Amino acid sequence: MLLSGRSLVFRMSCLKEQNQRSLDNGSETSAVYSSENYGRHLRTLDVNIDSGDHTDFSVPGVMPHGSGGEWSGYSREAGSSRMDHHCTNYRFYPPPHDAEPSLPQYQFATHGDYVLPQSSPFHLMNPSLANNSNLSSLGGQWSSEGPVHSNMLSGEIYDAVASICPDSKDDHGPESYRKQETMAELMPQNQMDISQSANGPLTVYLQHLDHQLGENATVVCNMSGRGQMVVMNHCSPGQMLHSLPPGHPDSSPETHYYTTSSKENSEQSYSMGKASQSYLPSISLPPIGPNHGLLSPNHLVFSGPPSSGYSYNHIPAPYFSQYHQYPEYPDSLCMVPDGQSTASSVLRLSGSLWDSKSKKPCNCTKSQCLKLYCDCFANGDVCSNCNCINCCNNNEHESERYKAIKICLDRNPEAFRPKIGNGKLGEIKGRHNKGCNCKRSGCLKNYCECYEAKIMCSSTCKCVGCRNYEDSPERKTMVWDSPDTTFYKKAKCDKDKCPLSCITLDVVEATCGCLLAQAEEAEKEGYTLCQAEKMILEEFGQCLTQIVRSIFKSTSS
DNA sequence: GAGTTTGAAACT
DNA sequence: CAGTTTCAAACTC
Numbered sequence: 001m002l003l004s005g006r007s008l009v010f011r012m013s014c015l016k017e018q019n020q021r022s023l024d025n026g027s028e029t030s031a032v033y034s035s036e037n038y039g040r041h042l043r044t045l046d047v048n049i050d051s052g053d054h055t056d057f058s059v060p061g062v063m064p065h066g067s068g069g070e071w072s073g074y075s076r077e078a079g080s081s082r083m084d085h086h087c088t089n090y091r092f093y094p095p096p097h098d099a100e101p102s103l104p105q106y107q108f109a110t111h112g113d114y115v116l117p118q119s120s121p122f123h124l125m126n127p128s129l130a131n132n133s134n135l136s137s138l139g140g141q142w143s144s145e146g147p148v149h150s151n152m153l154s155g156e157i158y159d160a161v162a163s164i165c166p167d168s169k170d171d172h173g174p175e176s177y178r179k180q181e182t183m184a185e186l187m188p189q190n191q192m193d194i195s196q197s198a199n200g201p202l203t204v205y206l207q208h209l210d211h212q213l214g215e216n217a218t219v220v221c222n223m224s225g226r227g228q229m230v231v232m233n234h235c236s237p238g239q240m241l242h243s244l245p246p247g248h249p250d251s252s253p254e255t256h257y258y259t260t261s262s263k264e265n266s267e268q269s270y271s272m273g274k275a276s277q278s279y280l281p282s283i284s285l286p287p288i289g290p291n292h293g294l295l296s297p298n299h300l301v302f303s304g305p306p307s308s309g310y311s312y313n314h315i316p317a318p319y320f321s322q323y324h325q326y327p328e329y330p331d332s333l334c335m336v337p338d339g340q341s342t343a344s345s346v347l348r349l350s351g352s353l354w355d356s357k358s359k360k361p362c363n364c365t366k367s368q369c370l371k372l373y374c375d376c377f378a379n380g381d382v383c384s385n386c387n388c389i390n391c392c393n394n395n396e397h398e399s400e401r402y403k404a405i406k407i408c409l410d411r412n413p414e415a416f417r418p419k420i421g422n423g424k425l426g427e428i429k430g431r432h433n434k435g436c437n438c439k440r441s442g443c444l445k446n447y448c449e450c451y452e453a454k455i456m457c458s459s460t461c462k463c464v465g466c467r468n469y470e471d472s473p474e475r476k477t478m479v480w481d482s483p484d485t486t487f488y489k490k491a492k493c494d495k496d497k498c499p500l501s502c503i504t505l506d507v508v509e510a511t512c513g514c515l516l517a518q519a520e521e522a523e524k525e526g527y528t529l530c531q532a533e534k535m536i537l538e539e540f541g542q543c544l545t546q547i548v549r550s551i552f553k554s555t556s557s
Numbered sequence: 558g559a560g561t562t563t564g565a566a567a568c569t
Numbered sequence: 570c571a572g573t574t575t576c577a578a579a580c581t582c
Contacts, residue, residue, distance in 0.1 A: 366575080371575095372565080438563080
């Protein structure tokens with residue numbers, strides 16, 4: 001973990017020997033991360049990394065502190081979803097009050113230092129190994145606590161900010177802050193700088209002179225020359241950065257449009273409005289990898305220095321993880337050809353990404369595809385090749401779409417998070433975050449979200465007459481390895497070619513996740529290396545046992 | 558393909 | 570927050 005100015009720069013390295021997963025595309029590198037508030041003084045940073053050796057990533061809005069404050073981190077347990085396998089969370093606490101900001105803005109590491117092997121288990125390098133002279137090191141303890149997702153209200157954001165930088169309290173008391181939020185919504189004179197080094201990730205800086213962006217303000221940045229617009233909602237639980245197609249005619253009262261101008265140098269910057277000295281939320285766009293579906297522009301960190309009152313780090317998680325459900329998205333939609341992440345590579349996404357062939361078409365007739373009834377919408381997709389009627393989930397109705405997203409997020413900040421989260425330690429499959437509520441299906445039909453996700457019901461579920469549990473005879477006879485299911489047929493087909501083909505990427509991912517979880521557990525418990533190795537090996541043995549049983553079972557049937 | 562069933566989402 | 574309605578997918582015929 002490194003420290004640069006206000007930004008904490010993490011360096012992650014990969015335990016290559018644990019990297020069991022095959023790479024979808026080993027030639028590309030990327031780091032995709034998102035962040036969200038975690039509670040008053042707690043934030044989390046989701047890091048999603050594809051390939052490479054290590055990565056640096058900064059956490060805007062957190063100031064340095066000499067000895068480091070409190071730090072903890074964890075990696076997610078392996079879950080059943082693709083996203084979970086790729087994602088590592090790091091949780092940290094902002095440092096104490098006396099920390100002083102030293103840099104005017106946050107900056108990410110260059111792309112070259114930014115990469116991690118795809119799907120690899122991660123660990124944090126010993127900070128002392130950091131060799132960047134511009135960065136001071138910061139040590140930390142890491143725990144393996146599971147992720148808890150929540151969002152901050154603006155007032156909470158203020159409090160959190162104030163705790164980080166008490167000086168900001170005078171100028172930006174809660175009432176003042178909230179008032180400014182409202183005012184700023186009406187003030188278009190915000191300035192946005194979007195700069196990008198030649199090879200580095202895009203960093204977006206928002207600056208302004210007189211007003212802070214409102215909680216519900218939306219800034220639309222015309223990325224001239226990049227052919228895209230960026231829309232940002234601030235401070236609301238559902239902050240988002242989203243792109244609009246070039247020349248998008250859409251306009252709404254709460255939406256401000258800006259024209260941009262290009263600066264010189266290799267850094268492409270776009271600024272709008274007045275020049276500014278004060279600082280507002282920065283939005284950093286880390287490199288994006290191929291095969292990561294990424295990714296809607298909604299996964300960007302919004303944060304700002306304490307003095308701005310914008311220290312929120314939200315991840316509008318919508319759309320983040322779900323995109324991983326469609327790894328087959330053409331790379332070209334996710335990444336520029338040379339593998340470098342650019343703003344355009346990100347911002348281009350939302351408009352065209354969803355011309356995906358893999359997405360299941362919806363058939364909505366009444367929801368305009370702007371409610372969670374619509375799977376496309378719920379998955380963060382725009383409708384494409386669907387059979388829907390009166391669809392507004394497309395680029396032609398971006399304004400409505402954003403509003404709908406915001407409504408959903410206002411109603412439930414977790415609305416777009418994956419329904420299937422991580423399972424308990426050692427579980428290969430995940431569990432339904434909310435649990436199902438089935439009453440008549442016995443949770444053995446696809447009506448049941450657990451069954452549909454090929455996971456068993458858990459204590460979270462409130463289902464009646466559930467038969468989707470470990471020892472259920474019905475489940476054993478018909479569940480996912482039923483000869484009638486596509487799942488089985490595919491496995492059988494693959495198996496016919498080679499028994500070991502049962503070891504699919506998902507299986508490998510799940511296995512790696514289990515091993516990683518064990519490693520974390522060992523680390524958390526302070527076990528010796530030898531003990532940790534033993535735990536991991538035992539876990540590996542269990543995984544292998546399950547795999548072998550699965551192969552044997554399918555072979556003998 | 559039309560009609561029915563189902564349970565999540567939305568609404569009251 | 571519980572009950573009801575709406576909705577679209579899953580399912581059946």
